[in-house]
Amino acid sequence: MDLENKRLRAQYAELERRFLKRTAELESINAALSLEIAEKTRLEKTLKDNEERYRRMISAITTYTYSVLLEDGLAVSTTHSIGSLALTGYHPGDYERDPFLWHSMIHPEDRHLVEQQIQNLLAGNDVEPLEHRLFRRDGSLVWVRNSIIAHRDEHGRIIRYDGLVEDITPRKNIEQSLRDASLLDELTGLYNRRGFFMLAEHQIKTASRLERSILLFFIDLDRMKWINDTLGHAEGDSALIRTARALKATFRDSDIVARIGGDEFAVLTIENQEFNAEEILERIDLAIQAENAQPGAIAHLSLSIGMSRSTAEISAPLEELLARADSAMYEQKRKKQRARGA
Template sequence: MTTMMSESKISSMGEFEKPGPVFEEKETTPWDGEELYRNLVENVTDVIYSLTEDGTITSLNPAFEKLTGWSRSEWIGRSFIGMVHPEDIPQVMERFQEVLKGEVPPPSESRFLSKSGEGLVGEFTCTPKVKDGRVVGGLGIIRDVTRRKHTDELMERSRDAAKRLAQARGILSEVGRMIHSTFNLEEVYDRIAEEVRSLLPFDRMSIDLVDEEGGRVIVRYAAGIFVPGHQPGDVFSLAGSATEVVTQTRSGLMIQTEDREELASLFTALVPAFEAGIRSMVMIPLLSKEKVIGVLLFQSTQPRAYSDQEMKLAESVGSLFEGAIAKIQLFTERVRAEEELREFEARYKALFDRTLYCIYIHDLEGRFLDANEGTLNLLEYSREEILSLQLSSIIGEEQWSSVQKTLEEIQENGSQKNPAEFKFRKKTGGEVWVEVEASVLYREGRPYAIQGIARDITARKKGEEELRALSLVDELTHLYNRRGFFTLGEQQLRVAHRMKKEMLLLFADVDNLKWINDNLGHPEGDQALIDTANILKETFRDSDVIARFGGDEFVVLGIETPEGSHEILTNRLQENLRAHNTVRNSLYTLSLSIGVARYTPENSMTLQELLVRADASMYAHKGNRHNAHSNGRTES
């Protein structure tokens, strides 16, 4: 039954005037009668009100008291504007003027106050109240939407927080990439500072190295405001400094003051920064093996510029620098140790047979003239056997041309500029990596032989290979990681473009991984990722680049995939998933949301553009599956 309010029957506190109905029926119904209207008005949860032309409230139903805490008698006879939030009065008055003109404005939301002072939000509707053909006021409904508005605001804040988190992760990822791309941070420090500035406000960012044994602090890197005595290369005492506090507590320190004397009484070493305009700072310890090796400082000229949130972001940035600083120190120490070792070798060459290094001598044609015990043990030859050989006998054919160039350089210059790395072949057929330094031996002022000093670096080379593999391979699934995918994917893209080949990029997302982790535990979540990796390897070719892109995302890049083959591949992938779920007795069904993008030589897309298209396709697939599930259908 459709009804319309046309004329007020409410006069006060629920009393009804008998002339004229409150509702105008569009059709006859057995529910006519004053009792029906009274019950509706008395029991409805929305507030029903009536107003005169000047906005005076003439009637309110009981829902008003439940919603606002006011009694109806406190407001009947008063202007309704008194309970409207001051900022919303212009909007409300504009709507009421439309009503007085005989118009019915659309519902609008306005704020009003309860008796307790709590702010409420109502959805107001108002229609003209007509008598004798003239508008004499308004009749309307107020629906409480306070809780809905609060929920909407919470959701909006959650979306904003998620967006900020994603942005922070992207910046931190880029900063980490730059930090770990070099052994010389000076080359990229200014670029790193600019990236970090978009995440964390500062006017100066610096890194101080801590020498606890020497009781000193060395300023290593700095970007931003100039602070005397605190520029790269400057040194100050550790004792009594804020850096000492950070070193002892191994935790971050936040200092925000506008009182120079207060700062001077605490940390004298920070006074030059204060005089340079610094008013706020955050200090983050850089740890290596549970020891503070340095401090990362963010400083701002703004008072109270930092909060706990900025402190956490600073700690995230600091964690990226920790490994890099430790790596650089280790690298520097290793270089220094190797230089000292080479000096030692040059000083004690006379101890020919007493060293563990391989020392050998061959003539200018490459015939061995002598070799120490280290050489014999490494290559597993006897002295007689080695003296019957030439250098080319223990060097692989693929390296011989490089060795010949090195020998020519040595004969021309008397020694080689830098150590060379070669593979020596053992008597038993195995190979060892060696680092060789060689120099010319003279007799009566004329070169007659070349002396080589080689050290076994097989273990180091193996470690380097493992490190290279680790940097490109995901530890959990043993697929390529994000870096490995981009490294190989860019190569494949260039090949495909040059050879005019088509490529297919598949983007897959493991469904419900968070549910698995939360309800079954992270070991089960890890197993889901491992199972997904195995299914992808089973589905695609060895020549395809398969990678765990991060979290629950996987990506596959295949070359020479003709148009339409993606349907075959995705069907095969779904079949393998179904087979896996059939065999594995699990508390969940492993499933993937899949997106596909195609590369052809004509469209000339970048790898990043392919990823964006495949990602969009994947989310569309996920949405279709969700809609299908909501409609009671299933879709693979």
């Protein structure tokens, strides 16, 4: 019995020794694992910090900011960040050498908007961010969002303003693709009726803000039914396409030229001294003559045109402008019919 007890105690002692050894090994492994976990956490934080630092560095390089110092309401110095290089292709030093470089980069059709933004700012008003186009150094166009923050002295006078210029070209391209898919006439490439009404309202608001007059032309292609019935629908389509081409050649890119019905077209434009009603009508006539003189032209193009005007002093809604121009167009058409009958 004593021998058996001694054997059992020896086995127990051996098992206890092994357990203690294994426990010590596990504690050592756990300690090493804890160190590895702590090191991994430290490295992950270091990596995250480095990535954030790199992001800020890249942001500082690619973000285009500028600052304009004012004295007595006039700009005395302008500085541009290195971000101008990535967005426009121009180095900050280029602006220092040519004080008028920025103005020359603005798309001509957008310059009055930028000038008005600055005028409002200098008048002491806070201004909303403005979206407009710039010409890059390579001649390509880029859409930007120009946000301005004014800094005032203790008397409330603006002594400096800082600007942030962001590239919004990708968004503008997507917006344009969506508009093109639903707002264009498939045959002529002009705006359709929906596109005309959508963009015309925006154009009228722009004219009102600029205190400029609006001209609306309602245009009908004469003898369209005769062309279809006598020369065929293919020639009818060709007549519509040629008319659209003549109108595109007459009007500016900023004008809204649309085919709003079968043989009916409408154009909305902001009037100025160089582009007034008489000048426009003359240009339309010359463009139609040029189309009729084209080799292979079969159907003779002739247009009946009605016009209405909305001024800054006496404005009118789009529906009224369209109705007045439509009425004037039909009056011209009736005069033509009476002249042929005579």
